[in-house]
Amino acid sequence: MTVRAAICAGWLLAGVLFAQTPAHNFRDVRNCATCHPAQAKFHPETSMAHAMETVAECSILQKHPVMTVQLDRYSYRIERRGEQSIYTVTDGIETFTIPLGWAFGLGAAGQTYVFEKDGAFYESRVSYYRQIDALDITMGGQKLHPTNILEAAGRYMGPREAALCFGCHSTNGATKTDVTLASMTPGVQCERCHGDTEHHLEGLKRGDPTLFAMKKLTGMSTEDTSNFCGQCHRTWAQIAMNGPHGTANVRFQPYRLANSKCYDAEDKRIACTACHDPHREVDHNLADYDAKCQACHAGGKPAAKACKVATSNCASCHMVKVELPGGHHKFTDHDIRLPGTSYPD
Ligand code: HEC
Ligand code: HEC
Ligand code: HEC
Ligand code: HEC
Ligand code: HEC
Ligand code: HEC
Ligand code: HEC
Numbered sequence: 231m232t233v234r235a236a237i238c239a240g241w242l243l244a245g246v247l248f249a250q251t252p253a254h255n256f257r258d259v260r261n262c263a264t265c266h267p268a269q270a271k272f273h274p275e276t277s278m279a280h281a282m283e284t285v286a287e288c289s290i291l292q293k294h295p296v297m298t299v300q301l302d303r304y305s306y307r308i309e310r311r312g313e314q315s316i317y318t319v320t321d322g323i324e325t326f327t328i329p330l331g332w333a334f335g336l337g338a339a340g341q342t343y344v345f346e347k348d349g350a351f352y353e354s355r356v357s358y359y360r361q362i363d364a365l366d367i368t369m370g371g372q373k374l375h376p377t378n379i380l381e382a383a384g385r386y387m388g389p390r391e392a393a394l395c396f397g398c399h400s401t402n403g404a405t406k407t408d409v410t411l412a413s414m415t416p417g418v419q420c421e422r423c424h425g426d427t428e429h430h431l432e433g434l435k436r437g438d439p440t441l442f443a444m445k446k447l448t449g450m451s452t453e454d455t456s457n458f459c460g461q462c463h464r465t466w467a468q469i470a471m472n473g474p475h476g477t478a479n480v481r482f483q484p485y486r487l488a489n490s491k492c493y494d495a496e497d498k499r500i501a502c503t504a505c506h507d508p509h510r511e512v513d514h515n516l517a518d519y520d521a522k523c524q525a526c527h528a529g530g531k532p533a534a535k536a537c538k539v540a541t542s543n544c545a546s547c548h549m550v551k552v553e554l555p556g557g558h559h560k561f562t563d564h565d566i567r568l569p570g571t572s573y574p575d
Contacts (some may be wrong), residue, residue: 239549241283256401256415261431262509269509272413273420276511277336282416286313288333290341290358299356299365304382306356306365308343310341317345317354317383318518330354332416334399339481339559342368345384351392351409352384359558369556398462423447423508460484475575480552486564489574492526492534499525516545523548 257279263270273279285291293312307318307331318327330343331351343354355376357368368385376382387395389407396403396414401422404415421427425445433441457465469485478487483502487493493500505522506512513519517571523544526534540547546568551560565574 235442246411256419256421256427257417259420262420262427272511273509276509277338278418278508280416281334281405281418282396283333284416285315285333285343287332288315290337291315291330293332294358297358297365301356301367304355304376308356308365313342317343319355319383321379321382326379326383328383334395336405339554339557339561340369341501344387344392347380351387351395352380353383353387353395354384361558366558367556369554372556406512423458450501451496452498452501455501455503456484456488459508476555477552477573478555478563479555479575480563480573481554483564487566490564490566497526499530517543519545 232246240484258275259270259274283289291308291310294308297308299306303321305320305322309316309318315330316327318325319328320326328345328347330347332344333341334344335341337358337360339359341358343357345352345354353368355368355371355374356365358364359366371385374381375387389409392409393404393407396409397406401415401419403409403411403416415421423445424447427444429441430444447458460466460468463484466485466488469479473479487500487502488495498504499522504525505519514518520542524530526532527536527544537544545562548566550563550567550569552563552573553560563573567574
């Protein structure tokens with residue numbers, strides 16, 4: 231396969247390509263900021279850019295030199311030693327010790343650790359939760375009943391699952407079936423959404439527009455945007471077909487939003503990017519979203535009904551915060567609806 235053909239095949243193959251070239255640090259966006267300051271200036275601080283960190287640079291592990299928790303008959307301990315965090319699990323008879331490999335998530339809900347043993351990846355049975363500022367069982371782990379010390383330490387992930395896990399949380403960390411650690415840049419950087427930047431820069435240098443391999447994402451329809459974000463935040467179709475159902479699906483915004491009466495696949499005023507700039511951290515000031523709602527509910531074309539109760543802070547009543555079961559965290563229900571109505575599935 232020629233190099234060009236590989237580029238055209240997109241980011242999945244890019245992982246294979248990059249594995250053969252010297253590692254490139256996709257976190258270095260100084261280059262991009264010269265020409266695209268609005269995107270490159272704030273993106274490095276976002277939680278998407280930090281969706282995954284190496285243990286060495288993980289601020290939560292740095293700030294918590296020792297964390298412990300007891301779950302059934304097992305004691306868990308994560309201890310900082312220099313740039314490493316050592317994970318120890320014991321039932322008093324057997325002890326398992328290993329350096330953690332990667333920290334997934336910035337911890338708004340939780341932070342889960344992945345370690346590698348004999349070439350296989352495991353998800354730590356305990357996670358850090360910001361709300362309790364401590365370790366507790368990893369979401370989904372309540373159903374599992376470890377029968378030996380390794381299972382008590384972590385859940386074995388097959389190669390496909392590991393590739394998915396690294397695929398959503400890193401930039402070029404995975405192909406469909408493989409994790410490519412040597413070349414991986416943790417977190418969701420520009421390249422993960424827009425494609426090959428090295429050739430974009432090379433093309434600009436040479437003044438050859440055919441080498442501009444960047445993906446234009448500005449023109450997408452509302453439905454395409456939902457599906458684009460849904461690659462990782464899950465699509466409507468994925469949840470409709472496979473679940474989960476009940477409040478466990480509150481974290482899947484493309485699904486929740488599409489179920490709201492406000493949603494119109496053709497109307498850009500309800501696209502993810504109408505309310506969120508993927509290059510900036512999510513805005514926690516709910517009043518800032520009023521103008522987004524009012525674009526439809528106070529005129530605009532086509533217009534929707536106005537509220538008889540209030541004229542500001544719309545999201546505080548109509549986008550309910552829902553506790554994710556086992557997650558120690560409330561997500562914002564994107565199924566925009568009347569207050570007091572029970573959770574529609
Ligand atoms: C020397 C200036 C320059 C630098 C540096 C640069 N770009 Fe660009 N970029 C451009 C130009 C010019 C275009 C074409 C705009 C057009 O097609 O209208 C462009 C287009 C893009 C687009 C497509 C935007 C769209 O939807 O229209 C993306 C995405 C992009 N660049 C990302 C990056 C990233 C990521 C970096 C850093 C690795 C980067 N650029 C560095 C000048 C630059
Ligand atoms: C490559 C996978 C990927 C894509 C594509 C993606 N996201 Fe994300 N996003 C993530 C991950 C992973 C996190 C969790 C980061 C964390 O908190 O550690 C996240 C977090 C976020 C957050 C912050 C959540 C919080 O708790 O503060 C927002 C907002 C967000 N994404 C919006 C979007 C939007 C809008 C799009 C589409 C334009 C999008 N994302 C596309 C992977 C992705
Ligand atoms: C299909 C894409 C996808 C896969 C696969 C995936 N994640 Fe995520 N993950 C996300 C997105 C998007 C978010 C942000 C929204 C949320 O919290 O649900 C997230 C959030 C998280 C969070 C909470 C982050 C925070 O700051 O609150 C943790 C922890 C996490 N993921 C760990 C993992 C681990 C470990 C795996 C592999 C076993 C994994 N994820 C697989 C997309 C994915
Ligand atoms: C999570 C996915 C995601 C990441 C990561 C991301 N972008 Fe974007 N980018 C988008 C989307 C979606 C749009 C279209 C936004 C819209 O339609 O409002 C966009 C639009 C752009 C544009 C065109 C904006 C315009 O209208 O001129 C540029 C340039 C750009 N991004 C550069 C970057 C740079 C540089 C980085 C890294 C610092 C980056 N992007 C990271 C998803 C992403
Ligand atoms: C009409 C406005 C609006 C639209 C459209 C919208 N969101 Fe949100 N979103 C919000 C508000 C408001 C919050 C809560 C902000 C806060 O309190 O921190 C939020 C929060 C989030 C979060 C943080 C986690 C959470 O649930 O609190 C993510 C991730 C997110 N949105 C993703 C998306 C995605 C993906 C889409 C498109 C499918 C989307 N949003 C469409 C308004 C919107
Ligand atoms: C794209 C346009 C659009 C946007 C943006 C939008 N809505 Fe709506 N909304 C509608 C339409 C259309 C309906 C259904 C018919 C009507 O009310 O006129 C609706 C219905 C509603 C309802 C009644 C739901 C029910 O179950 O009866 C509420 C409440 C609501 N919207 C609140 C909001 C809030 C709050 C926001 C911002 C966070 C928002 N909407 C953003 C178009 C929109
Ligand atoms: C203090 C909570 C609160 C706030 C803030 C609020 N609403 Fe409402 N809204 C309600 C309640 C309660 C109802 C149901 C009223 C009823 O049944 O007559 C309602 C009804 C609605 C409806 C349905 C109207 C109809 O005639 O069917 C829409 C649309 C709506 N709100 C949009 C908005 C928008 C847009 C904003 C921000 C400008 C907003 N709301 C702010 C509580 C609120």
